[in-house]
Amino acid sequence: MYLGRDVSVLESRAPTVKGVMWVMSIVPLIFVLMRLYVRFYLRRVFGWDDAIAIVAIACLIAYAAVCHVAADLGLGQHLVVVQQHPENLMQVALLCNIGESLAIMACTLGKTSFAVTLLRIVVQRWMVVVLWFVIVTMNVVNILTALFVFLQCKDPRHLWNPMIPSECWPSDVFTNFSLFVGAYSGAQDFILALLPWTIVWNLQMKKKEKIGVAFAMSLGIFAGAASIVKTTYLVALSAKADFTWELAPLLIWAAVEDGLAITAASIPALKPLLVKVFPSSAPDSYNMIKYPPLPGRKVFDNSQGETQTDIGHTTVHDSSSQAEIVGPGSPKCESINLTTEVSVTYKHGL
Template sequence: MAAHVMAGIGGKGGTVVGVIWFENVLTYVLVGARVYTRRYIRGSVGWDDLCLVITALLMTVFAILTTISCAHGMGQHVEDLETYQFSDALLYLLCAQSVVSMAIGMGKVTVAVFLLRIVTASWHRWFLWFCIASMMILSIFLSIAVFAQCTPVESIWNPLLIDQKVCYLSLTVVAFIDCAYAAAMDFALAAFPWIALRGLKMKRKERISICVSLSLGVFAGVCGVIRTSGLEVLSNSRDYLYATSDSVIWTASEVTTTIVCVTLPALRPLYNKVRGQESSSAGYQQHDDSAYNTGGSFHMSSYANKRKDTGGLGYPKSNSNFASAEASRDPTTIKNDSDETILLQAEGKNIMRVQEVSVSYDNGNSLNNVSIKQDV
């Protein structure tokens, strides 16, 4: 039996490979910068960082499989390929699609977990957990359906077995539902901060700044809409390898845009450090799971206290004595060198500030000092 000869990268294949690897490099630059910022500047990493790293790794696997598929003929017209070249290219492309469906889900999970570190209202948390669960269920189902849609499995990519092919579900329909839901999730998570942060007592300018930075996910939603509108090519199996090239590019762009949006807000401390500014030691303090059942909230604390009281991925072992330690700090000395620090709330679900005023007066015999403290 003669060895299979690769068709070589041609047609739209070169564009596909160039785009996905450029986006992979961009992804690792941003993810690496974020992890460095969280670990060495902020003092801790969180579960959202872990989800982000997993998403980046899945995108690398997707890029490798897609590149191999392009080397076998993806991006070229079917009439320019041998039957075995078409079959090999389609097999690697199906593997890539199975992997990227998980990457899409993990990207949305990363955004939701990031927001879970900020919100405290019960319905906010329930909404985010619903987003996480529903997105992952759909992503896993699509990932499995890629190879479970027909029997025998090899008939999915081998045109020589077309007469034996029996399909139990339409991958086009499953992909359309998953892609449309993912796009809707992008828009929902982009709009969510405007609702969740509305009740916080902070300067209007600061609130808008935070919401805008977290709302950049609309661009991922736009990529998702474009990708979804092009899914009709999935039913056009005659020239599938050529027709699906644009969809592959938009898929990679959607995940990359999600990574960019969730990464940029966390890089402000690194930006300040590069500019030579002193970075604030204030960071996240997250309660244990029991705090979510009692209306717990997040508080800022110093890196020294974080190292003492935290475990695992930088989360505190207990939820006590944070507010009292912070109430004594002068609020004018706290720097918001990350958009995230503005979102931290106190026990009353509001940002609190203690203002102290000293008044000196002469009562005729002696000079008296009066200290007045006021909660604002």
């Protein structure tokens, strides 16, 4: 049937599409389930960041399912092959549009979940402002992108059935906007990955624990790297000659970015599970580095371990925002302490 034609038309990216989609959905699903186990059963708490993570993983699984069906119908094959079944071609185009919107929302919600987690930790006003700016702008531009997938034409049906006439945007308009959103999304990944280092490095913790906690909270940098690669494939959005073939790498890298973003957002919540499963491998605590008492200073212990006071140096148990790094309800050995310098002047003989 294909004698005399380039044998490349027989190539198919469909198996790769299916494999990557499901791997990048199942792995973050496992991490989200572990996160929920920690939050529900070990910590007895549930926050907005957890709810957002659930919606994000649901969007990602739906994205994988849609792309799997599209791959069965011709996604990942050359257009010359898929055109032999015109009804399949229209379904592939429709499913790809739906998949693009689902991928955008999964990515946005995954990063939003992590940003909301950071909001419970940060104490400096400028960090709060930065996080809210990231959350608002990220959701606005990505929701617009998800809508523009279907709003490029007055009659959206033209997108998957060219036989239906409709006025549409020039193909490069949506592509250029998507390039901007892809670059902006990658920049947000790096911002969210760097903020934990600023937060954790100012805490009174052992240096190796600082590095471990900060690294666990900044794994979103890998999602940023995937976003950069994905952005290089965004030109495929305007490819019409062989779109069933050209779109496959873009959709694959979108799944990689989504999966890494959701996984990175869930990892910081898993420390209590690590302590439960591998008690000997976890750090002893997140307590401050102990300072030796200075000569000539009296030391008072008035709270059986939670508050140690000496004249001029006070350590107060902090159950506020910084304690969110280990989660509410953490045992005393996992607390984070706030150190306050106190100067006291007194006269002898009074």
